[in-house]
Amino acid sequence: MYQMTGADLIVKLLERQGINTIAGVPGGAALPMYDALSKSEQIHHVLCRHEQGAGFIAQGMARVSGRPEVCLASSGPGATNLITAIADAKLDSIPMIALTGQVPLSMIGTDAFQEVDTYGLTIPITKHNFLVRSAKELLTAVPSAFRIAMSDRPGPVLIDVPKDVQNQMVSFDEFPDVVVPDAAPSFDIAAIEEAARMIEAAERPVLYLGGGVIHSGAAHMAVTLAEQASLPTTMTLMALGAMPMDHPLSLGMLGMHGARYTNYVLEEADLLICVGARFDDRAIGKTAEFCPNAKIIHIDIDRSELHKVKNAHVAIAGDVGQVLSELLPRVKPQLRKRWLSHVESLKGRFPLAMPGVDNPRSPYGLIHAVASCLDDSAIITSDVGQHQMWVAQAYPFRRSRQWLNSGGLGTMGFGFPAAIGAALAAPDRTVVCFSGDGSLKMNIQEMATAAQENVNVKIVLMNNQSLGLVHQQQNLFYGKRIMASRYERPTDFLKIADGFGMRAVDLDPAPNPRATLAEALSTPGPCLIHATIDPNEFVYPMVPPGAANSEMIG
Amino acid sequence: MSEQNTNLSEYIPDVPEHNGFHKVVLELGVANHPGVMSHICGLFARRAFNVEGILCMPVGTGETSRIWLLIFEDERLSKMIKQVEKLEDVLYVKQHAGEHPVFGRLDEFFQ
Numbered sequence: 001m002y003q004m005t006g007a008d009l010i011v012k013l014l015e016r017q018g019i020n021t022i023a024g025v026p027g028g029a030a031l032p033m034y035d036a037l038s039k040s041e042q043i044h045h046v047l048c049r050h051e052q053g054a055g056f057i058a059q060g061m062a063r064v065s066g067r068p069e070v071c072l073a074s075s076g077p078g079a080t081n082l083i084t085a086i087a088d089a090k091l092d093s094i095p096m097i098a099l100t101g102q103v104p105l106s107m108i109g110t111d112a113f114q115e116v117d118t119y120g121l122t123i124p125i126t127k128h129n130f131l132v133r134s135a136k137e138l139l140t141a142v143p144s145a146f147r148i149a150m151s152d153r154p155g156p157v158l159i160d161v162p163k164d165v166q167n168q169m170v171s172f173d174e175f176p177d178v179v180v181p182d183a184a185p186s187f188d189i190a191a192i193e194e195a196a197r198m199i200e201a202a203e204r205p206v207l208y209l210g211g212g213v214i215h216s217g218a219a220h221m222a223v224t225l226a227e228q229a230s231l232p233t234t235m236t237l238m239a240l241g242a243m244p245m246d247h248p249l250s251l252g253m254l255g256m257h258g259a260r261y262t263n264y265v266l267e268e269a270d271l272l273i274c275v276g277a278r279f280d281d282r283a284i285g286k287t288a289e290f291c292p293n294a295k296i297i298h299i300d301i302d303r304s305e306l307h308k309v310k311n312a313h314v315a316i317a318g319d320v321g322q323v324l325s326e327l328l329p330r331v332k333p334q335l336r337k338r339w340l341s342h343v344e345s346l347k348g349r350f351p352l353a354m355p356g357v358d359n360p361r362s363p364y365g366l367i368h369a370v371a372s373c374l375d376d377s378a379i380i381t382s383d384v385g386q387h388q389m390w391v392a393q394a395y396p397f398r399r400s401r402q403w404l405n406s407g408g409l410g411t412m413g414f415g416f417p418a419a420i421g422a423a424l425a426a427p428d429r430t431v432v433c434f435s436g437d438g439s440l441k442m443n444i445q446e447m448a449t450a451a452q453e454n455v456n457v458k459i460v461l462m463n464n465q466s467l468g469l470v471h472q473q474q475n476l477f478y479g480k481r482i483m484a485s486r487y488e489r490p491t492d493f494l495k496i497a498d499g500f501g502m503r504a505v506d507l508d509p510a511p512n513p514r515a516t517l518a519e520a521l522s523t524p525g526p527c528l529i530h531a532t533i534d535p536n537e538f539v540y541p542m543v544p545p546g547a548a549n550s551e552m553i554g
Numbered sequence: 555m556s557e558q559n560t561n562l563s564e565y566i567p568d569v570p571e572h573n574g575f576h577k578v579v580l581e582l583g584v585a586n587h588p589g590v591m592s593h594i595c596g597l598f599a600r601r602a603f604n605v606e607g608i609l610c611m612p613v614g615t616g617e618t619s620r621i622w623l624l625i626f627e628d629e630r631l632s633k634m635i636k637q638v639e640k641l642e643d644v645l646y647v648k649q650h651a652g653e654h655p656v657f658g659r660l661d662e663f664f665q
Contacts, residue, residue, distance in 0.1 A: 119589060123596050128642040131589065148642060286565070304636035477564050546565025553562065 001173055006135030007032035007166040008039070010099070013142040015042045016178050019070050021424050023048050023057035025081075027074025029101030029114060032166035046424065046453060049445035051078050053417040055085020056443065058096050060421020063404045064379065066217070068095035068149040068157075069421070075101045076114030079160070080121070084411055087125040089156035091408025092238065093215060095149040096156040098122075104164040105133060118160045127155030132162070135170035143179045151182035153302040154215055184301060184319035189326065195273075195297045195314045196330035199229050202271035204339050206291075207231040208254070211238030211407065212276020212300060218321035219400045222275060223247070225328055230336035231273065232343045234262055236283050238407040239276070241397035251343070252352065255283035256543045257389040260350035263549040265343050269294040276300060276320040279309035280408070281546075289548035299323050353540065354394055360513045363390045363462060363533055369514050370432060370460055371396055373521045379422045379431045381405060383415035383439030386468035389539045391434045413442030416459060420446060423455035430521065431457045437491065438467040447500035450526040458521055459528045464535040465490055472538045476553065486535070497528040504528040572628040577606070577652030579624055582638065583645040586612050586619040590643045594621065597637050603630065607657050618645065622656050 004012070010033060014022070023046045026034045037045050048054040051073040058071035073082050079100040089096045103112040119131040128148045130141045138161070145157040199205060213222050219242040226233045226249045233243050234251040243250050251262045263285075266272070272294040277283070284290040287309055298305075298312035299320055306315035316323050356362030360369040367390055380395060381404040382388040388405060397403050404422060406414035419433035440461055450457050464471075470485040497504035503520075507529065510516040520529050540554030584590050591610065598605050607624035625631075639647050 120592060123589075123593055124600065129589075302640070304633065304640055308633055473564075477562050544562055544564055546567060 001171060002175070003169060003171045005032065005036070005166065006138055006161065006168050006170060007036035009135060009138050009170060010142060010161065010166070011036040011040050011043065012175070013138065014070060015040060016175060017143075017146050018067070018178075019043060021046060021061060022070045022072050023054040023061075023421065024072030025049075025051050025054055025074070025078060027078045027101065027114070029075035029103055029163045030072065030078065031101075032163060033072065033099065033101065033161070046449065048417070049448050050443065051081035052085050052413065053443050053446040053449060055082045055096075055098065056088070056414055056417035057421035057424065057446075057449070058098075059085060059089055059094050060381070060404060060418035061425040062089075062094050062096050062421075063418065064401055064422045064425040066095075066215070066401070068097050068146055069425075070097045070099060072099045073101070074114065075103055075118065076116045078114075079116055079118040083121060083125065084409075086122060086156045086158065088406050088409040088411045088414060090125050090127065092406065093154050093211060094156065095154035097145050097149055098126075098156060098158040100158065100160045101166070102131070102160045102162040105162045106164070108162065118158070122158045125156070126158045129158040129160070131160045132165050135165055135168040136172070138165075138170070139172060139176055143176045147179040147182065152184065153212075184322055185303075185317055187316050187318035187323060191314050191316050192323065192326045193330060195316065195327060196332075198271055198295060198297060198314065199231075199273065200332050200334070202295075204269050205229070205231050205271040205273060206251070206266055206269040206294075207233040208236075208272055208274045208277055209233060209239040209242045210236045210275065210277020212320050213239055213242045214400045216276060216301070216320040217400070218276075218324055219243070221321060221324040221328060225324060225331065228328065228333050229331050230334050230340055232265055232340065234258070234266065236277050236280065236407070237392055237405065240392060241399050241402045244398040245396045246398070253392050255285065255549065256545075257393060257539050257541065258549070259352035259393070260541055260552055261343075261346040263543070263552060264346050264350060266291050267550050271295050271297070273297045274299065274312075275324070278305045284309070285543050285549035285551075286547055289550065352393055357394070360517065361507070361531065361533075363387070363537055364394050366460065366462065366531055366533070367391055367394045367434070369517055370521065373518045374430060374432065376402065377429050378402070379404065379419070379426060379429050381415045381419040381422060381431065381433045383433070383435040384410045384412045385436045385439055386464075386472065386537070386539050387434050387436045387439075387462045389469075412439040414439075416440060416450075416457075417443050417446045419457045419459075420450050420453065420455050423457050424453065427456070429456070431455070432521070433457060433459045435459055435461050436468055437461065437463040437465060437487070437493070440493070441491070444496065447497060447502045447526075447528075451501035454525055456524050457526045461493060461528060461530050462533045463493065463530060464533045464537070466535045468535065469539070471535060475538070476542070477544065493528060493530050502526045502528055504530065507531040572630065576627045577624060578627040578631065579622060579650040579652060579654040579656060580635070580638075581648040581650060582621040582623065584619050584621055585643040585645070586616055587643075590619070591621075593641050593643060594638060597641070598625075598634070601630065601634065603634055607660075609656065609660075624652075624657050
C-alpha cells in the first residue's frame, strides 16, 4: 500500500516513465509539484526564463530522443505561455507532455487569480488533454498521457492539475505499469501487393518522404526502397536527413523553396509514393497542379491524412516502418536507366543555385563553412525564416534527427530553446542553432538558461536587421512597399549575450572568419556566433504562395 | 525587375462553397466525462460544418454516453468522420440515413 500526495505521485509516475529532465517555470498553482520535484533524485529541473522556452526545450529533447518529454508551468499566464510550443508540437507530431498547475477545484470558474481555462484553450492544439479532478485519477491520467503522446501519430498531451488535487492524499496498492506505445494499426497486405505492382509498372516514379519516416525510425528502409526500385527521392522540410543529401537518388527538398529540378521532376512523375507526409501546401503548391500525371500511393499511420488533400489510388494506414518492411520484399529490383538519366539531366539544367557558396560572409557560404567544421553527429536546429530555408536547401543532412525545426507552425523563436533541449538530451553532441535576428529575439531570454546549464549550443546568427522573409515577400508581391519588416535600430547581440553570461564572437571584423568560426564551434559550452548578412539576399527559387510549384521565381 | 515584380502575386484561395442538402445522422459512442462535447463540437465549429441537431444521454452505467448529431452532408463528411474518430474519447462513429427516427419525435419540443 502506497500513500502520498497527488504531486508526489505525479513525480513518481514521471520517474517510472523514465523522465530525467523537465523544463519549466514555477508559479503559485504549481508549487506542490515543485515541492515534490525537490525530493526527486532522478529528475533534473531546468529553470527556463519563459514558459514558451520550456515548451521548446521539452520539444528539443523529444525531437532528439523520439520519446515524450515534459514541460511544466503554473496556471494562467504560465499555461498560456506554453500554448505556442504545444501547438507547434501538434503540427509537427512531436510527443510531449505539458503539465500545468490550475487553481483549486472549488475556485475553477470564478475568475480566480491566475485562472484560465487551460483545458478549453488546449483542446484544438493537443492530441488529447486532461483536467484531473482527483489525485486518484492521476494513476490513469499520467500513464494515459504518455501512451497517447507516443502511440500512432505522436503528439502533445496536456495534463492540467488543480492545486488541491496536487495536495490531496491518495492511497493505492500498485503503481500502474510503465506504458509503451500501442500496437500500430494492422493493414491490408493486398494493398501492399498492389503498391508493389504499381511501383514495378511505373516509368517515372518519385518517392516523397515526410516526417513520419523519421518518427517511425524507418529512414534506412525508405533508402533501401529507393535503391531497390531506383526511385528518385524528395523530402519534405520535416524529413531532411532521412536520405543523405549527397545520395545519388536524393532530389533534396520539394516545394516553395525547393530546387527547380526537384519540382520539375515531380511535375513529370507518373507515380508518387508518399511515405509519412501529408501534402502540406508549402510542399505541394497549388493542389490541382501537383504531380498532375501521377498515380498516388499514400502510406501514413494517421488514416485521416489519407485522401485529405489528394486522393490516393492506393492508401495504406499503418506504421511507415512496418508497411515498408512488408513492401520491400515485394518490390522488384529495377535500374530505370532512362528515368534516372532524365532526372540527372534536369538536375544538370536546373540545379539549386547557391550564389556566394565560397564566401563565408554570405548566407550559403556561412552554412557551408559551418558544415565543414562539423561531422554528421552534430545536431542542427533552425528558427523560422530565410535562414531556415537556406539551411534546408544547403546543409548536407545525412541522418534522421540531425535536423530539428518548426515545420508546420513555423514558429519564430523555436530554434534556440529547441537546441538547448537537444543538447540536454544528447550532451555529447555539438548543437548548432541557425537563427535570424528576428527569430532569436523571440526567445532570447533563454540565453540565461543556456549559460546556467552550460549546454554545448552554438547560435549562428545571420543578422540582416530585418524580418527577412517578410521583407522578401513585400519586395516581390507587395510592390516593394516595405512595412514593418526592417528594424530601424540595430541591436547589439554581442552585448546581450555577454549580459546573459554567454560567450559571443563576431565574424564581421574577423580577418579570417573560417578560423574564428572553427574555433567557436569546437570550444565546449554555449556561444553566440554573429554574422551580418545582406538584407537584400532573397531565398530562391520561390513559388509564390498558392501558385503551382512549376511557377517558380528566381 | 520592377515590371516583372508587379506581375507577381500571391494566390489566396476562395472559400469553397459547401452545399449540403442531404441530411445525415451520426451516432457517436463516447466516454462520459466533462469536456467530451467540447472536443467534438470544436471539430465541427472550426470547419464551419453545420450541426443541425444534437442529442446526448448517458448509456448503461454512465461510463459512456451516446451522441446523435444531425448534419447536412457535404463532400467533407468522410474527412470529418475520420477526424472525429481520432478523438481519444470517441469510441465509435456510425453513419445513418437522414430519416433515422431519433430526431423525428422531437418536433413537439421545438414548436
